[in-house]
Amino acid sequence: MKKYFNDIFRSVWSVLIGMKITFRHLFTPAVTVQYPDVRLKLPERARNRLYVNMDDCIGCFQCDMACPVDCIMIETVKALPTDDLGMTSTGQKKRLWVTQFDIDIAKCCYCGLCVYPCPTECIKMTDVYEFSEFNRSNLIYNYATVTTAEVVDIKAKAAVYEKEQAAKKAAAAAEAAKAKAAIPAPATAPAQPPRPTPPPSAPPPENKS
Amino acid sequence: MEQIFRTLTENDFLIYFLMSVIPLLWVVPYALFAVWLERKVSAHMQDRLGPMRVGGWHGWAQTVADILKLIQKEDIVPAAADKKLHFLAPWVVFIGSYAAFATIPFSSAYIGSNISIGLFYVIAVSAIVVVGILMAGWSSNNKWSLFGAMRAAAQIVSYEIPTALALLAVVMVAGTLNLQEINQHQAGWFWNWYLFRKFPFVFIAFIIYFVASLAETNRTPFDIPEAESELVAGYHTEYSGMKFALFFLAEYANMFAVSAIGSTLFLGGWNSPFGDLLGGPVWGAFWFLSKGMFFVFVQMWLRWTLPRLRVDQLMYVSWKVLTPWAFACILGVGFWMMM
Numbered sequence: 001m002k003k004y005f006n007d008i009f010r011s012v013w014s015v016l017i018g019m020k021i022t023f024r025h026l027f028t029p030a031v032t033v034q035y036p037d038v039r040l041k042l043p044e045r046a047r048n049r050l051y052v053n054m055d056d057c058i059g060c061f062q063c064d065m066a067c068p069v070d071c072i073m074i075e076t077v078k079a080l081p082t083d084d085l086g087m088t089s090t091g092q093k094k095r096l097w098v099t100q101f102d103i104d105i106a107k108c109c110y111c112g113l114c115v116y117p118c119p120t121e122c123i124k125m126t127d128v129y130e131f132s133e134f135n136r137s138n139l140i141y142n143y144a145t146v147t148t149a150e151v152v153d154i155k156a157k158a159a160v161y162e163k164e165q166a167a168k169k170a171a172a173a174a175e176a177a178k179a180k181a182a183i184p185a186p187a188t189a190p191a192q193p194p195r196p197t198p199p200p201s202a203p204p205p206e207n208k209s
Numbered sequence: 210m211e212q213i214f215r216t217l218t219e220n221d222f223l224i225y226f227l228m229s230v231i232p233l234l235w236v237v238p239y240a241l242f243a244v245w246l247e248r249k250v251s252a253h254m255q256d257r258l259g260p261m262r263v264g265g266w267h268g269w270a271q272t273v274a275d276i277l278k279l280i281q282k283e284d285i286v287p288a289a290a291d292k293k294l295h296f297l298a299p300w301v302v303f304i305g306s307y308a309a310f311a312t313i314p315f316s317s318a319y320i321g322s323n324i325s326i327g328l329f330y331v332i333a334v335s336a337i338v339v340v341g342i343l344m345a346g347w348s349s350n351n352k353w354s355l356f357g358a359m360r361a362a363a364q365i366v367s368y369e370i371p372t373a374l375a376l377l378a379v380v381m382v383a384g385t386l387n388l389q390e391i392n393q394h395q396a397g398w399f400w401n402w403y404l405f406r407k408f409p410f411v412f413i414a415f416i417i418y419f420v421a422s423l424a425e426t427n428r429t430p431f432d433i434p435e436a437e438s439e440l441v442a443g444y445h446t447e448y449s450g451m452k453f454a455l456f457f458l459a460e461y462a463n464m465f466a467v468s469a470i471g472s473t474l475f476l477g478g479w480n481s482p483f484g485d486l487l488g489g490p491v492w493g494a495f496w497f498l499s500k501g502m503f504f505v506f507v508q509m510w511l512r513w514t515l516p517r518l519r520v521d522q523l524m525y526v527s528w529k530v531l532t533p534w535a536f537a538c539i540l541g542v543g544f545w546m547m548m
Contacts, residue, residue, distance in 0.1 A: 008530060018514040018515060019510060019511070021514075022254045022514040023510065025254050025255070025256055026250070030252070030257055030258045031256045031257075032256070032257050032258055034258065
């Protein structure tokens, strides 16, 4: 009997306490914000959309290699000795045309591993987080500054230059071979076939600082 | 009100039609407002904002937009459903809750039907809702719907007993079942309200009535018939579009109906709390609707405060707590009146 009355009293009392709490919350300001109109400030080191400052990119492929999901696609062409690609803001000479620098942000897992190895600090995470698209292919961002027409031109010039270099090398090799021809047989005349594109790795040696 | 219509037209049928439509003019805008209010109250109690966009100021047009959407929605009837019952159920539920408005005195000048058994009629006719709910659950041919409907039937039938007994205590004080007369007996300042008469018996009866009416309208903490987490949506799981909207409208109409009965019997109905100050038919309607809306707010307040009861707890509250206490109130009032 005592328990019966005690239960009733306690349940009524706890309901009143609950009502007091909810009533107090009725007048506390909302903790949510009106999202598209009001945005919460992101943390300083928030990782969102990637951005590449192509003025500073030297085409070293370190971000490409660091990426765990292979969302960065880079293609470079060696610059001719006559081309002047300028300097990066960190004072390094750019030796490669970056003919393609695509980031498939749909694949990106926002790990930020590409940011740390960059020798010129040109790839970084921004605070932009709204980039939904209706078409998935629109999520492949092209950062390369050279146009497709220029790419064709650069590649053609590079191929010609490579061929010239190869021919020169072959000639030099033939010369050397001729000089040595007195003793061994002149067998290795065409030294190496010209490579169509430079190998995709091999960062410039002076990058490590 | 009837006299005003009688000066306009001689046709009895037209007069009765107009008289019966007047509560609908309140119930539909009220339901739209109450759904919006419920969302805002729940949001602010959880430190959120709730609807904020539609219509500008705090999303006031949200429910209007919702109802426009519901009107355009496809009316889906399950292939295995009992088509006739499935079609009829929302109407029965709504008619059951709307019929209760016939004897509710909105003001000293308006009562749909001033019959001498008004309160008895309200209790009797609101029980039709159970039939509609059972129809909805059975015809949906869905085990969750049937579960919800069975629970609703068990719950509403159980809780009608403490409701009726608690109201009986007031009827003993008032000496009449006519709701308009009950209002007139409570005229004057607020201490003339039945809530403060025969203290504390009528006061306890009021609390019993309020708790039981929550269960009768299937509101939290007694919303086990439509317990989302266990039964999807209970008896209206298989309803879409306007039929679902009718269930919703009926639920909110019911909320107001029980609040109106509560305020009429215990809080003086359309009587001003300040004697003759701010009296009269128009202010009367204002006081009546404000008291009703206050209880609707309290129902929302409780809904967003309390978790849902278990079925056995529900039955415990009804049979072992509310019913004996209601009997005790009747006895108390009876002894008081004999002395």
